[in-house]
Amino acid sequence: MKLVVLDSYTAVSTDLSLDCFKPYCDEMAVYERTPPEEVAARIGDAEAVLINKTVITRRIFELCPRLQYIGLFATGYNIVDIEAAKEHGVVVSNAPAYSTNAVAQLTFAMILHFYSLVSSHDARVHTGEWTNCRDFCFYDPRIRELAGKTIGLIGFGNIAKKVAQLAQAFDMPVLVWSRTQYPEYENQMLRFVPFETLLQNSDIVSLHCPLFPSTYHLIDRSAVAQMKAGALLVNTARGAVLDEQAVADALNSGHLSGAGIDVAEKEPIPGDSPLLSAKNCVITPHIAWACRESRERLIETVLDNFQSFLAGKPKNNVAK
Numbered sequence: 001m002k003l004v005v006l007d008s009y010t011a012v013s014t015d016l017s018l019d020c021f022k023p024y025c026d027e028m029a030v031y032e033r034t035p036p037e038e039v040a041a042r043i044g045d046a047e048a049v050l051i052n053k054t055v056i057t058r059r060i061f062e063l064c065p066r067l068q069y070i071g072l073f074a075t076g077y078n079i080v081d082i083e084a085a086k087e088h089g090v091v092v093s094n095a096p097a098y099s100t101n102a103v104a105q106l107t108f109a110m111i112l113h114f115y116s117l118v119s120s121h122d123a124r125v126h127t128g129e130w131t132n133c134r135d136f137c138f139y140d141p142r143i144r145e146l147a148g149k150t151i152g153l154i155g156f157g158n159i160a161k162k163v164a165q166l167a168q169a170f171d172m173p174v175l176v177w178s179r180t181q182y183p184e185y186e187n188q189m190l191r192f193v194p195f196e197t198l199l200q201n202s203d204i205v206s207l208h209c210p211l212f213p214s215t216y217h218l219i220d221r222s223a224v225a226q227m228k229a230g231a232l233l234v235n236t237a238r239g240a241v242l243d244e245q246a247v248a249d250a251l252n253s254g255h256l257s258g259a260g261i262d263v264a265e266k267e268p269i270p271g272d273s274p275l276l277s278a279k280n281c282v283i284t285p286h287i288a289w290a291c292r293e294s295r296e297r298l299i300e301t302v303l304d305n306f307q308s309f310l311a312g313k314p315k316n317n318v319a320k
Contacts, residue, residue: 001310002027002046006034006054011073011295020303021050024310040064048309050302051079053267058084069309071302075099076238077318078211085319092319093305097158098297099289103236104162106288107206110234110260111151113282115144147171152202154195154218155209155237156182163206164190175202178209199226204234211238221246230257236288239263248274251281262288 003025008018009032022028025048034042034054040063043049047066049056052073058081061067065088070080072094085092113119117140124130129138151167153160156178164174164185174190177198186192199205205227209215219233220243227233233256235242244265250256258280264273267286275281289298301316308315 001025001048003029003048003050003306004043004046005030005050006039006042007052008032008050010052010290011298013295015292016295016299018050018299020299021306024303024307043067048306050306053079056080056085061085061088061090069093069306069314071305071309073298073302076210078238080319082319090319091309091314091317093302093309093314093316094318095298095301095305096316098301099294100158100162102291102294103159103288104166105291106262106284107159107163107234107236107260108166110236110262110282111146111204111206111232113260114232114258114280115146115149117143148173149203150175150201151204151206152177152198154178154198154205154207154241156180156185156192157208157210159236160206160208161185163208195223196226199223200228202231203228204232206234207237207241209237209241211240215241217241217243219243219247221249224250224255227256229255232256232258232260234260236260236262239265239267245274248278248281251278254279256280258282262286 003021005018008030012018018030031042036055039054040060043060043064045066048069048071049067050071050073056070056079061084067090070085070090070092072092075094075096077092077094080092082092120140147170150173152175153163154177156176167174168189175198176190176192177195178192181192218241224246233247247256247259251259261275261281261283263286269276269283275283305315
């Protein structure tokens with residue numbers, strides 16, 4: 001079995017290794033990054049390939065007829081032409097749930113950034129404002145308490161369920177809109193509601209849905225207009241779920257009080273993205289998944305998927 005890893009760097013960085021795969025293949029080639037024009041050549045006659053964000057198109061399947069397996073260092077699988085994979089009999093295994101805690105953690109880091117204003121107070125202290133204060137303290141009166149604020153979750157997979165758990169620990173009512181409803185999760189603090197109801201009644205809207213044609217630009221001008229004036233928007237899902245210009249315009253007009261963004265429609269984010277110059281927009285470079293513990297679980301899951309494929313019992317196959 002020949003195994004090719006096309007973009008190892010984002011998962012491995014400088015602190016982890018993929019040597020654990022070597023005992024399970026006869027030949028292994030690892031590339032930190034692969035440009036689109038070199039994907040087919042690097043796969044060549046390999047039977048298995050591991051990828052994170054390298055796009056695998058129908059043409060790649062046609063040019064690489066020996067390919068039998070694609071292992072994803074990711075939960076989302078929109079970078080692979082799944083229909084073409086099915087037609088060519090290729091197993092495509094994703095890695096679900098490895099980053100649940102980390103993404104939920106960053107979601108609340110974004111929320112607390114806006115509600116507690118820690119970084120802005122820290123900056124003011126370090127420029128001498130507290131040292132020179134006439135009173136024992138000073139504060140920005142925009143500090144707010146999370147208790148009693150309603151958070152709306154779009155999607156209700158593993159990450160959203162964790163966010164809901166954290167929100168309830170903060171005494172926050174939770175509204176959920178999802179294609180699938182889970183009555184067993186409903187209680188006095190959590191309700192499933194229509195999309196419009198969520199937008200109109202949430203102080204914070206947090207996105208946790210996959211990117212499908214049905215969710216592309218789900219948060220568009222119409223959706224933003226229905227959100228409460230002064231609401232906070234958080235996106236740790238996929239960038240294209242947002243119409244970025246519509247969100248930027250709402251931030252600049254003050255209709256939205258802030259946005260915490262970890263993903264962009266195009267990544268790396270283009271220099272002319274309207275979000276970069278929007279008011280009250282905090283942007284991190286797609287890091288919600290990237291803490292060491294999550295990446296260790298990711299590598300373990302991808303290895304387990306690969307071992308299961310070799311044993312003839314594929315796991316997490318999204319190309320059934």
